[in-house]
Amino acid sequence: MKKLIFTLVLVLGIAVPLVMAGDNNSISYGQLPSGARNFIEKMFPGIKVVKCEREMPWTRYDVKLANGYELEFDRVGQWLEIEAETTPFSPVLLKLIPTEAVSYVNTQHQGSDIKKIERKKNGYKVKVDNKHVSSNIHFDKSGKWKKTEHDD
Numbered sequence: 009m010k011k012l013i014f015t016l017v018l019v020l021g022i023a024v025p026l027v028m029a030g031d032n033n034s035i036s037y038g039q040l041p042s043g044a045r046n047f048i049e050k051m052f053p054g055i056k057v058v059k060c061e062r063e064m065p066w067t068r069y070d071v072k073l074a075n076g077y078e079l080e081f082d083r084v085g086q087w088l089e090i091e092a093e094t095t096p097f098s099p100v101l102l103k104l105i106p107t108e109a110v111s112y113v114n115t116q117h118q119g120s121d122i123k124k125i126e127r128k129k130n131g132y133k134v135k136v137d138n139k140h141v142s143s144n145i146h147f148d149k150s151g152k153w154k155k156t157e158h159d160d
Contacts, residue, residue, distance in 0.1 A: 035060050040069055043085025051101065052077065089126045091135075097122040105132045106151025113145060116153075 037045065037057050048057065048071065056074040063070060067083040076095035080088045090101055102110045105125055109132055113122065117136045120143070124135035131148040142159040 033062050033064070035062050035069075040071070041081065041083065041085030044069055044071065044079075044081040044087075045085070047081070047085065047087055048073075048079070051098075087127060089124060091124040093123055097125075101125065105134070106147065106149075108151030109134065109145075109147040109153075110151075112147070112151075112153050117143065117145070 037060055039062070040048075040060055048055075052073055052075070055077075057071060058074050059070075059072040061070045062068075068088065069081040069083075069085075071079040071081070073079070076092060078089075078091040078093075080090075082088055087104065090104070092098075102122070102125075104127075113120075113134055113136060117138070120136035120138040122134060123137050123142070124133075126133040126135075131146065131154065132151070134145045134147070136143050136145065144157045144159070146154040146156070148154055
């Protein structure tokens with residue numbers, strides 16, 4: 009009986025992570041929430057969508073664009089993350105975060121490249137990169153600076 013229980017626990021211990029890892033499902037562009045499609049068409053007009061995935065179990069959507077941008081949306085299609093690791097960050101996208109946050113980044117991290125913006129429950133996070141260090145700058149919902157973390 010102990011062997012049976014041990015075997016069952018072992019099988020479940022292996023199977024559950026494999027099932028969870030397989031929860032990223034490729035989907036068609038049309039299966040994205042309308043809010044996500046509207047955002048992409050407005051902010052990235054004419055840019056081809058290369059890949060769409062639905063993340064489970066939280067139901068988030070990842071979208072990769074031909075111009076190098078990677079986007080993440082929540083279950084209703086509101087943007088959560090916009091990342092541009094290989095391409096310059098569009099100034100148009102900075103209008104998505106409070107102007108006070110943009111001003112802070114432009115003055116305190118002048119010469120750094122913006123790589124990512126994230127909308128969090130309690131504010132925003134902006135990732136900047138210069139030739140020496142990457143920094144994650146945290147802002148509250150109104151755009152006031154909270155803290156900066158540096159990656160070496």
